[in-house]
Amino acid sequence: MAAAAEFLADPAELATFLKKPADDVQLLAALRAATRRFRGAVRHPVSLVTEDTTYVDGNGRATLHLPAAPIVQLHEVLVDDVPLPGVKAKRRSGVLLHPSGCWPEWSEITLFWDHGHDPVPDEVAEAVIDQARAIYRLDPAIQQITTGTESVSFAATVAVGVTSQWQAAVEANRLNRGDEA
Template sequence: MAAEDEFLADPAELAAKLGRSEDDPKLLYALRAASRRFRGQVHHPVTFVADDVVVLDGSGRESLLLPVWPVTAVSAVVLDGTELVEGTDYNWSDAGILRRLGCLHWPDRLRCLQVTYSHGWNGWSEIPGDIQEAVLERAEAGLTIPVGVQSKAVGGQSVTFGAQAAAGATEAWTKAVDRYKVRASAEA
């Protein structure tokens, strides 16, 4: 697996901030752990996935949301066993909106729609900055904040760490997870 697929942020950025080598095993472990944690909390890889197949419930509405965005391609939409035609039966947007065309609505039935689509970002240059920042913050905390320690005094200086920083649930982390987590197949 290439580093751009494994990590959700550039190891060189974390290395520069912390004054470490970008091939430092502890730095790479912390970044890998933060990337895995983010992926686990949003329930998808974030990086590019080609031809992902999902089965969706119909909404009874004209539009519905695909679970993961950005959408880069929709290669097939099958409704109750019949393949639909893009531009005639449906259209889609990179925001993950799948719209029924011709004054029609998606049926209001469970598991009636199978969609094959590609989604995600290609490498660090495309991954949104808020994801990268949240992952870099978590990796830095993993390297610099001792687990379970909230306060530390050395030679007359005292440092107190908040529980959020130690656990990784900072406001930036929470906002990024909420923004990019898998969406329910609700109306658009």
């Protein structure tokens, strides 16, 4: 399996904003953290993953929501280790349609497939760079400052926050929203 790209944005682009070299350790750590945060929010890798093997459970319905999107290529689908030809896919949304009925409950569905974006959508890269810039500038070591009788506390999660750009990119790329009801 070819793993997803390490970053959802180009380190050189972040380096331009921060006026640092693209191999700066703190810059790369901030970009890695922003990438992990975005992937966690949307619940899938976003960038291209090839030759992936994924196991999901049958659900007794005609459609099966996959844990990543878009579907680039569906190589093979097995139901309890038996090949199932004729599976149709809604590529953009990561949904499979059973060719002749429903995905059997209590069955193991094995997918051999490629999924994700190549290149990563511009709005995702922009949101990740914006978040990485905020993470880079945050000094998590400073949690409280006291001067005389006054004290101010900082929380890293509040200081970073999210922008409307981030929220829009997450909403456009998030999967499996059914658990929010």
